[in-house]
Amino acid sequence: DAGITQSPRHKVTETGTPVTLRCHQTENHRYMYWYRQDPGHGLRLIHYSYGVKDTDKGEVSDGYSVSRSKTEDFLLTLESATSSQTSVYFCATVRTEITYEQYFGPGTRLTVT
Amino acid sequence: GQNIDQPTEMTATEGAIVQINCTYQTSGFNGLFWYQQHAGEAPTFLSYNVLDGLEEKGRFSSFLSRSKGYSYLLLKELQMKDSASYLCAHMDSNYQLIWGAGTKLIIKP
Numbered sequence: 001d002a003g004i005t006q007s008p009r010h011k012v013t014e015t016g017t018p019v020t021l022r023c024h025q026t027e028n029h030r031y032m033y034w035y036r037q038d039p040g041h042g043l044r045l046i047h048y049s050y051g052v053k054d055t056d057k058g059e060v061s062d063g064y065s066v067s068r069s070k071t072e073d074f075l076l077t078l079e080s081a082t083s084s085q086t087s088v089y090f091c092a093t094v095r096t097e098i099t100y101e102q103y104f105g106p107g108t109r110l111t112v113t
Numbered sequence: 114g115q116n117i118d119q120p121t122e123m124t125a126t127e128g129a130i131v132q133i134n135c136t137y138q139t140s141g142f143n144g145l146f147w148y149q150q151h152a153g154e155a156p157t158f159l160s161y162n163v164l165d166g167l168e169e170k171g172r173f174s175s176f177l178s179r180s181k182g183y184s185y186l187l188l189k190e191l192q193m194k195d196s197a198s199y200l201c202a203h204m205d206s207n208y209q210l211i212w213g214a215g216t217k218l219i220i221k222p
Contacts (some may be wrong), residue, residue: 009186042117042200042212043156058209090155100208101146102156 004105005029006091012111016034019078021108023091027033027035031094034058034066049074064089081112117213119201125191127186133186133199133216141206145164145177145184148200150215157201159186188218 007022023032030051035043045058047066052099055066063085065077088109092102117137123129146165148156157195162168162177162184174187197213199216207212 040214042214043210044212046208046211069127092148099144099161100204101161102157103158113199 003054004091004093004103005096006089006105006108008108009106010109012113013081015082016080019081019110021076021089021091021110023074023076023105025072025074025093026093027093028071029093030071030097032068033075033092034064034076035052035092036100037061037084037090037107038087044055046076046089078110081110084113086110116134117201117203117211119199119213119216120159121214122219123165124221125188127191127193127220127222129189129220130189131191131218133188133218134193135184135186135201135203135213137182137184137201137203137211137213139182139203139211143204143206143208145175146202147175147184150198152197152198158189159199169170191220193220193222214216 004025005026011020033048034046037043046060046064049055049068067075088107090107091105092109094100119135125220132133147159147162150156160175162175165177167176172189177184185219200215201213202210
């Protein structure tokens with residue numbers, strides 16, 4: 001979706017290094033989400049935000065932290081990357097708080113060696 | 114607890130009709146979503162049902178029965194470009210989406 005970008009799109013990093021993924025949206029949406037997607041699993045929620053400086057944990061938050069200092073940016077940090085965090089990470093926003101349907105960014109493929 | 118199930122993989126023929134089922138268990142319900150995801154790409158929104166019944170949108174239709182915890186996505190006049198994974202998700206009482214693992218649909222000529 002043109003309104004949501006993620007950076008980087010691909011990253012290879014070593015175990016134990018910190019990594020930050022960025023999600024940027026241009027449409028002033030209040031809700032933003034970080035998911036990971038792994039084979040055999042559905043999308044799993046890591047953290048979400050419902051406004052600037054308002055964040056909460058999802059189902060698989062251990063080893064991850066987030067920050068939202070501006071409406072348009074939602075950052076996901078892996079404090080000390082592990083091989084189990086090798087995954088595809090998607091950011092999403094909610095365009096309408098009537099149906100709460102989510103729209104996704106293009107994803108970041110992260111490999112931890 | 115919350116759970117959502119859908120078949121892992123289905124195969125269908127170009128031009129045919131296919132129905133992808135989804136069952137869910139939840140203590141709170143605020144809607145059922147279907148998304149399409151092509152390999153290597155992000156999920157894209159297909160449909161939303163919050164009331165029982167059938168919602169039709171072109172070649173795609175989605176059905177919901179809240180009392181049975183059941184939904185299906187119906188794809189008609191299948192085209193090769195419909196080869197993708199189809200993700201079912203229900204929205205719980207906290208407005209969070211609970212996702213199934215997805216159904217990989219393979220279309221054969």
